[in-house]
Amino acid sequence: MAQAGAGSLPAMMVGMTEGKQSGKEHKQDHKAKQYGVTPQSEDFNDWYNEVVKKADLADHSPVAGAMVVKPYGTALWERIQRGLDDRFKATGHQNLLFPTLIPMGFIMKEADHVEGFAPELFTVSKIGTEELAEPYVMRPTSETIIGHMWSGWLNSYRDLPFLHNQWGSVFRAELRTKPFLRTSEFFWQEGHTAHASEAEARAEVRQQLDEYHSFCRDVLALPVVRGEKTASERFAGAENTYSIEGMMRDGKALQSGTSHYLGQNFSRAFEVKFQTAEQREEFAYTTSWGLSSRIIGALIMTHGDDFGLMLPPNIAPIQVVIVPVGRKEDFAQMVEEARRLAAELEREGIRVKVDDREGLTNGFKYNDWELKGVPVRIELGPRDLEAGQLVVKNRTSEDKETLGRVDAVTSMDARLDGIQRYLYERAKNFMLExxxxxxxxxxxxxxxxxxxxxxxxxxxxxxxxxxxxxxxxxxxxxxxxxxxxxxxxxxxxxxxxxxxxxxxxxxxxxxxxx
RNA sequence: CGAGGCGUAGCGCAGGCCGGUAGCGCACUUGGUUUGGGACCAAGGGGUCGCAGGUUCGAAUCCUGUCGCCUCGACCA
Known part of the structure; x- marks a missing residue:
């Protein structure tokens, strides 16, 4: 019964493998089907672009290099945002919101900063038909305007530290774009802090990098290497730049988050100064740190396989999908049962989706959810109902398991943990190897x-x-x-x-x- | 931004050289049969051929420009 379905799996796997090796015609086949993707080994770029599109993460917009993040991709990003935001708040940071438009002159105030960003600035020079006396730039990052505001807010060492963070998007013109990895507008979080001492600022820089690191490790199952960037890779205007680097399945590195010690460079440029306890005047020591929607690219390229996305349970918008199976006359009842099961799983704190779409074959649904990277699938049909059991399949495995229904529910959390750990270990071993x-x-x-x-x-x-x-x-x-x-x-x-x-x-x- | 390739139905493509008013597969709709790994039969719906000019009696097709996508290069998170 359940074994019959499982039995045909290897045959399909072989089919996919053959497709990899024999070139163009098979590639066309993959593309022709709405839910197939080009295998990674055949063309990693095609694979990536197709996964982004077919897993419904993002779509191209009519604007060069600017993507539309679709609901599934946004759900993923929102979970990342929430996870990070909670961590920032837990260490005393506060969110605020700065303008997207920055006076051109601000960018000019820090020498390295101008040089670094000038080539990629979008500039607003008109309102209607009226030429502006001073153009604006679309923020490529917000150090300058934040520095400007801080200078007005800061008087005494007692006001410090400023522990600020902003969620938003920034603009850096890109001539060669790729969804999530490199787009002219991208979504991110930029933390900005100001401190009374270098030591405190440096500790902040390190703390936030470590936060990214543990978030990647524990939530995204991404092994990353923490370290300092060399001088030539440093952020424009920073004293030191630190990064976390992850390895994608094509062996390329992806900088997945950065943290900068800015010293007094920006505070000097924007007069962010304060009076010390000793009644001296001093420039604040500032930091900035960011993690962008690029991390979604890291998730795709670290965990994905020839069947599509593979999302770690801790970040997956849907952790378990239930596919009701059986004859048409049983379908409505199976959907009912699936909802009941979903409610039981939800009580265990699990994010569940019942695939109640009619008129699609089960195989189609299985492939669809595998492409979207859902960690666990449950099949529920009349036979299972009768036997008090469920057919469960992990996205990370080829095998289906038949489990007692109660066990399946109570062990789901542990199962998801197991998948989470497996994905991290797998990615870590890949990186080390x-x-x-x-x-x-x-x-x-x-x-x-x-x-x-x-x-x-x-x-x-x-x-x-x-x-x-x-x-x-x-x-x-x-x-x-x-x-x-x-x-x-x-x-x-x-x-x-x-x-x-x-x-x-x-x-x-x-x-x-x- | 330099070089190359590509834009034809939601997706993947043919047609283009040789101009005559658009086609295939998948998807979609309806009906029926199916249903435990990408279903089948039948009948349908859907396209100002990226956009703008030009040549022509007539342009998906030829010419010019422009926008977008992909690959490589230079630049970057």
Missing amino acids: NTVTVDTYDEFKAAIEAGKWVRAFHCGDPESERQIKEDTKATARNVPFDDAEFFADREEGVCVHTGKPAAYGKRLLFGRQY
Whole structure:
């Protein structure tokens, strides 16, 4: 019975595998069906674009490089927002909202900042037909206007720290775009804080990066490497930039969140100063940190497979989908039963959806929910009802299980936890297996060419980094922290590129990147 | 923004070289038969051929421009 269905699975898997290997015609087949996607191994780009579209995450808008995030994608983003927002609040941060339009002059006030952002600014120079005396820019980030406002709000050290965060979107013109990964407008959170001392500001920078890290690990099941960016990869206007880097299933790195120590650069430019307890005047020490909707791209590319998305239960908008099966005359009753079951699962705190769509075959529904990455599917039919059992299938497994109904409900939470852990372990192992340690430039090039991450010594010279990028398209992702759980060992050596003594006292992580 | 490719029904495509008023598969609607891994039969609905100009008696087709998407490059989260 249930085994009959499970029995035909391997045949289908083989079919999919053949499709991978024999080229164009099969690719057309994948595309022709509304719910099939090009296998990852055949064309990772096509796979990604098709998953985004067919899983109903996002769609292209008529505006160049600006996407529309559809309800399913937005549900995902909202869950990410809520998770992060709770964490920010728990550490004393407050949300506020700044204008999208920033006076052009503000951007000009911090030298590195201007230089970094000038090429990608959208500018508003008219209202109606009236030319503006001073144009606005669409914010590429909000350090400047926040600095401007802070200068008016800050008098005494007693006012500090400012622990602010804004949820919104920013604009950075992109000539080459990709949904979630690189769009001209993107959605994010930008935290901005001001402190009375460098030490406190630095602690904040680290705290928020760690927050991103644990959120990625525990909620998104994304293993990420915490570390500091090299000088050439630093945020425009920052003293130090730190990042979390994740590995996608094509071996490329994705910077998944950043945190910056801005020192007094912006506070000087915007006169964000205060009186100390000793009655001296001092500029505030500021930070900023951001995580964007790009993280959805990380979820897609870290966990997804040839069947589509695979969402970690802790973030999945729908954790369990119930598909009522059986003959037409039983369907209405099965839907009833499925709703009853859904209510039981909801009482366990689980997010459930009953697929009560009529006229679609079960197989179609199974594929549909697999494409959308729902972690667990339950099949409920007359036979199950009679036997007091359910057929349960994890998105992460090929096998169906037949379980007693009560057990299935009470063990669902543990099952979801298991899937969550499995996804993290799988991604972690993938990252570790695809990272190699090298000591020669030839090995370096070969490893990058093979789509790996590379751990290598570097002299710290930006010109050498530039050269490496030109040769290999790989950049220094970051210098892992001493207490990063991956790649943290301190070592001495010589630069893999120049042969000069290595900087940083450890190997850097290099890779091609999104 | 440079080079290349592509825009024809919701999706995937054919037609274009050789101009004559648009077609296929899937999806959709209705009816019937089905239903535990992408159903079947029958009858239907849906397209100013991305947009704007031009050439022509006539343009999906030829020409020019423009917008958008994809790949590579330069730039970036």
